[in-house]
Amino acid sequence: MASFLGRRALHSAIALIGLILAVFFLVRLTGDPTDLYLPIDASLETRKEFAHKHGFDRPSAEQFLVFLKDVSNGDLGYSLRKQRPAMELVLEAYPTTLALAGVAMVLSITLAIIVGAIAAYKPGGVFDRISSMASLAGASAPDFWIAITGILIFAVTLRWLPTSGVGDLPYWILPIGVLMLRPFGLMVQVVRAAMLGALSSAYVKTARAKGVGETAVIFVHALRNACLSIVTVAGDLTVGMINGAVIVETVFGWPGVGKLMIDSVMQRDFPTVQATIMVTATAIFLLNIAIDFLYVALDPRIRHQ
Amino acid sequence: MPDPILEIDDLRIEFRSGGEIVHAANGVSFQINPGETAAILGESGSGKSVTAAAVMRLLQSPPAFITGGAVRFKGQDVLGMPIAKWRDYCGREIAMVFQDALTSLNPVFSVGWQIAELFRAHGVAFGRDANARAVDLLNRVGIPDPALRAKDYAHQFSGGMRQRVMIAMAIALGPDLLIADEPTTALDVTVQAQIMELLEELRAESNMAMILITHDLGVVADVADNVAVMYAGRVVERGPVSEVLARPGHAYTLALLDSVPRANSLGQHLKPIIGSPPDLARIPKGCAFHPRCRFATDLCRNEEPPSVAVTPRRIAECHHVEAVFNDS
Numbered sequence: 079m080a081s082f083l084g085r086r087a088l089h090s091a092i093a094l095i096g097l098i099l100a101v102f103f104l105v106r107l108t109g110d111p112t113d114l115y116l117p118i119d120a121s122l123e124t125r126k127e128f129a130h131k132h133g134f135d136r137p138s139a140e141q142f143l144v145f146l147k148d149v150s151n152g153d154l155g156y157s158l159r160k161q162r163p164a165m166e167l168v169l170e171a172y173p174t175t176l177a178l179a180g181v182a183m184v185l186s187i188t189l190a191i192i193v194g195a196i197a198a199y200k201p202g203g204v205f206d207r208i209s210s211m212a213s214l215a216g217a218s219a220p221d222f223w224i225a226i227t228g229i230l231i232f233a234v235t236l237r238w239l240p241t242s243g244v245g246d247l248p249y250w251i252l253p254i255g256v257l258m259l260r261p262f263g264l265m266v267q268v269v270r271a272a273m274l275g276a277l278s279s280a281y282v283k284t285a286r287a288k289g290v291g292e293t294a295v296i297f298v299h300a301l302r303n304a305c306l307s308i309v310t311v312a313g314d315l316t317v318g319m320i321n322g323a324v325i326v327e328t329v330f331g332w333p334g335v336g337k338l339m340i341d342s343v344m345q346r347d348f349p350t351v352q353a354t355i356m357v358t359a360t361a362i363f364l365l366n367i368a369i370d371f372l373y374v375a376l377d378p379r380i381r382h383q
Numbered sequence: 384m385p386d387p388i389l390e391i392d393d394l395r396i397e398f399r400s401g402g403e404i405v406h407a408a409n410g411v412s413f414q415i416n417p418g419e420t421a422a423i424l425g426e427s428g429s430g431k432s433v434t435a436a437a438v439m440r441l442l443q444s445p446p447a448f449i450t451g452g453a454v455r456f457k458g459q460d461v462l463g464m465p466i467a468k469w470r471d472y473c474g475r476e477i478a479m480v481f482q483d484a485l486t487s488l489n490p491v492f493s494v495g496w497q498i499a500e501l502f503r504a505h506g507v508a509f510g511r512d513a514n515a516r517a518v519d520l521l522n523r524v525g526i527p528d529p530a531l532r533a534k535d536y537a538h539q540f541s542g543g544m545r546q547r548v549m550i551a552m553a554i555a556l557g558p559d560l561l562i563a564d565e566p567t568t569a570l571d572v573t574v575q576a577q578i579m580e581l582l583e584e585l586r587a588e589s590n591m592a593m594i595l596i597t598h599d600l601g602v603v604a605d606v607a608d609n610v611a612v613m614y615a616g617r618v619v620e621r622g623p624v625s626e627v628l629a630r631p632g633h634a635y636t637l638a639l640l641d642s643v644p645r646a647n648s649l650g651q652h653l654k655p656i657i658g659s660p661p662d663l664a665r666i667p668k669g670c671a672f673h674p675r676c677r678f679a680t681d682l683c684r685n686e687e688p689p690s691v692a693v694t695p696r697r698i699a700e701c702h703h704v705e706a707v708f709n710d711s
Contacts, residue, residue, distance in 0.1 A: 202445075280486040283441050287481075288552060289474030290504045291467070302491050378491060378536040 086370070090363040094356070098149075101355050102142055110134070111158055111346035132158065145352070154356065155349030159342070164353035167338060172357070174244065175327070175334030179319045182254045186262035187312055194269025195296055195304075198277055209266060216263030221322055225256045225329040242331035253330045257322050261315040268311045272304035279303070306377055313369035317362050386458065387414040388560050388592050389438065389477075394452035396433055396616075399445060405663045407433040409616040410452065415609075417559065418590045420583075422603040422624065424639075425613035428660050431596045432482075434613075435562050437462075439479055440469055456560070474501050478553035480582075482565040484545035488537035494548045495521070495533025501555040520551040524581060543574035547581065554585055561586065564596045579606060600643055604628055612636050615661050615671035622697030632691070632699035634676045634707050670702065678703040 112125050112134065129135040133144060148155060154165045193213070197206040232252060233241040239248050276282065277300050285299045286292075324336035331337070335354055342350035374380050396408040408430045415421040423431045436442050438454050438461065454461040456477060461469060473479075481487040489497060498517035502508040508516055514533070521529035524547040537545055546566060553561055563582060567575035583606050586593045595607055603610050603624060611621040612633065620633035631637040638656045658675040661667055667674055673683040682702050691704045701707060 278443065280481060280483060281489040283436075284479075284481060284487045284549075284552075285489070285500075286441055286470065287439050287473055287479040288501050288504060289470045289472070290500060291470065294504070299489055299492075303489070306491075376491065378493075379538050382536070382539060 082370075083367070086367060090366075094359055094363070097359055098352070098356065099142075101352055102145060103138065105343070105346075105348050105351050106138060108343070108346055111348065114346055115158060149356075154353040157342075157347055157350045159345050159347045159350065164347075164349040165357075167350055168335065168353045168357050171333060171335045171338045171354075174332065175323050175336060178250075178253060178257065178326070178332060178334060179316070179323055181250070182257040182322075183261065183312075183316055183319060185254065186258040186265055187308075189258075190262050190265030190269050191301065191308070194266045195273050195301060197266070198270045198273035199296060201274060206270075210270070213263040213266035216259045217267070218263070219259060221256055221260060222325050222329065224259060225252070225326060228252050228256060229329070242329075244332060253326050253332055256329075257319065257326045260322065261312075261319065264315060265308070265312065269304065269308055272307045273300055276300035276303045302376075306373070309369060309372055309376060313365065316365060320358055320362075385416050387455075388417045388457060389594070390414045390453075390455040391434065391438065392453045392455070394434060394437060394454065395450045396430070396437055396442070397448050397450050399448060403664045406666055407447075407616055407663055408437070409666070411613070411616065411618055413611050413618055413621070415560070415592050415594055417592050419609065420586065420593045420595060420607045422595045422597060422607035422610045423613060423618075424597060424600065424603050424610055426598060426660050428663065429613040430616035430663075431613050432564050433616075435479070435564050435594070435596055438562065439473065439477070440466060471505070474558070475505050475556045476558050477560045477562070478556075478558040480546070480549050480553045480561065480563040480566045483569050484542070484549045485537060485569075487549060488545060490537055493534050493536055494540070498533075498548070498552050498555060501552060505556060507556065516555070517551075520555055521548070524548070524551040524554075524585075526551075542570050543578060546570060546574075546578050550578075550581060550585070554589075554591075557589055558591060560592045560594070562594045562596070565598070566595075567599070567602065568597075575602075582606075600628070600639065612639070615666050616663060617671070617700065619672070619701070620693075620697070620699040622693065626694065626697060630708060632693035632697060632704045632708050633701045634678045634703060635672045635701075636699075637707050637710065638675070638677075670700075678706055 111132070112128050116124060116128055126135070133141055136144075145155070154163070156162065157164045157167055160167060193209050197209045200206060229241050229252065232239045239252055243249055273296075277296070279300075281303075282295055282299055285295050290299070320336070323334060324340055326332065327334045327336035328340050335358065339351065339354045341347075342354065391411055391413040394408050394411040395406075398405040398407055411430065411434050413421075413423070413434070423434070425431045433442070433447075437449060438456075440461065442449070449462060456472065488494065495514060495517045498520055499508075499513035502513040502516055507513075518529045518533050521533055526532050526544060526547055532540075537548070540548065546569075550566075561582075566582065567578050570578060579602060582593065585591070595602065597603060607624045609622065610624045610627050611618045612627070612635065613619065614635050620627060620631065620636050622632075627636060628640065631640060641654045642656055644653055656675055661671055661674070667684075669685045670676070670679075670683040670688045673679040676683065680702070686702070688700045688702045690698050690700050693699050693704055693708065699707075
């Protein structure tokens with residue numbers, strides 16, 4: 079287990095370095111932050127002073143080395159926009175995103191398991207056909223469009239829900255609904271396929287021959303096996319939720335990491351962009367490790383290899 | 384005569400898929416008395432496992448449909464009763480051992496958990512009590528270190544040990560009837576004998592009735608009291624094992640016996656049954672066996688054979704019972 083973790087950490091470290099390299103140089107291709115942060119009629123002197131203060135006057139390679147040195151000391155730089163440590167901004171924004179993504183993920187997995195299991199129980203039945211169509215639509219619908227249409231219908235026309243912002247329950251409904259759509263649609267299909275296989279297996283026959291009730295056959299014997307493939311996909315989708323969060327947070331003005339990332343890119347706030355991406359990448363790495371552990375916990379056959 | 388514990392009467396099963404109808408069982412009739420061991424003998428595709436699955440109500444519908452006949456267990460109509468009520472009989476009064484123990488055991492639960500589940504599902508025992516009983520059962524079916532092995536998973540057992548686990552589950556609640564569907568087919572020859580011995584021992588201990596589904600004539604001869612020979616979804620001959628195997632009344636049974644190599648047939652060629660079992664979507668007219676039968680006449684090609692009482696305790700469905708009987 080320790081060697082497995084070590085290998086995993088090494089791979090992730092290499093990937094992280096590649097990612098930092100790419101982000102560091104790519105973000106600098108977006109242009110010169112000086113143009114955005116100083117008044118249009120700022121003197122050359124002021125501009126030079128600004129560039130010098132943030133190190134933009136040095137060659138990029140040198141900037142990168144300085145950046146690496148700072149990172150190794152745990153310093154991810156100051157936000158150009160907010161004049162505060164970039165890390166602080168990221169850590170402030172993270173809980174909001176985690177709450178949004180967490181609730182959306184838990185809800186979509188739970189619902190998908192129920193819907194997928196019922197669909198698989200009677201393949202080709204009415205429920206199966208309706209849920210297949212609905213889940214396909216959910217998985218294929220572009221979330222930015224659904225988000226804006228949702229605002230138009232529920233917030234502007236019907237006035238049932240607020241258009242954007244953070245607050246009590248009504249503020250959560252639209253963002254979570256939109257964020258759930260794709261993972262829910264995909265998960266229903268995955269759960270259905272996995273349950274279809276499990277329900278036609280020999281061990282389900284054994285369970286029925288033992289006199290185990292149908293509910294336990296479905297939700298204990300079959301689902302516990304289907305979990306193995308469900309977890310794989312759910313893991314990928316959770317990672318992919320970062321993408322969804324960027325869009326949903328932007329559309330709904332949700333002050334999370336996704337919005338922070340987009341705002342920082344727009345404002346050429348390089349240190350914040352770098353910090354968001356590094357923290358997110360680390361979170362994904364940890365998530366993958368957690369999924370590996372979950373796998374081992376779920377499948378005794380892997381455990382004994 | 385006691386009342387039969389299980390009666391299958393003219394059971395008909397079809398599989399419908401892609402516009403084709405596969406006739407898996409075409410009027411299967413069979414019965415077994417309490418404490419008796421009966422064998423159902425037949426090639427793959429003769430309908431023996433499908434019949435067992437229908438009795439246990441394990442057929443998935445669609446594609447399987449029971450289109451006729453009845454099954455009675457202890458006088459109760461099985462196919463007509465609510466499934467939840469039948470499930471209550473399953474495991475408690477009627478149990479089944481399947482062919483492939485590796486796939487028939489759930490890979491993600493320990494074997495102890497799966498055995499204890501029987502006690503929990505039927506409200507007999509829970510928690511530690513159920514687990515302790517599971518360990519007792521593992522001990523009874525001859526698994527060494529039962530307390531330790533109860534925590535292991537199916538993939539950690541050898542083939543023979545896995546089948547012992549299946550048997551432990553089947554006998555957990557002391558059923559009156561055990562259906563063993565090719566219990567030794569997936570096993571090594573030496574292990575086969577041990578498993579059959581164990582089954583017979585456990586059966587005798589509690590005077591349980593046992594239906595042994597097999598294609599192995601040797602097994603039938605060793606343990607069964609009565610035998611039903613199946614071909615193309617029908618029981619073509621049935622009666623006491625000693626009589627049927629000594630002197631078959633159906634041309635198929637005879638051909639089957641002739642195909643088995645014997646100690647005194649050293650140096651001779653094997654005599655396989657020519658041709659292959661019929662496509663169950665296109666069963667031949669008349670007697671289904673006629674294309675492969677050396678006794679076949681025009682009568683066999685056109686008319687279904689009647690049920691003939693070969694002796695008072697035996698029935699064969701063959702147009703040429705006498706000729707076959709005299710030939711053997």
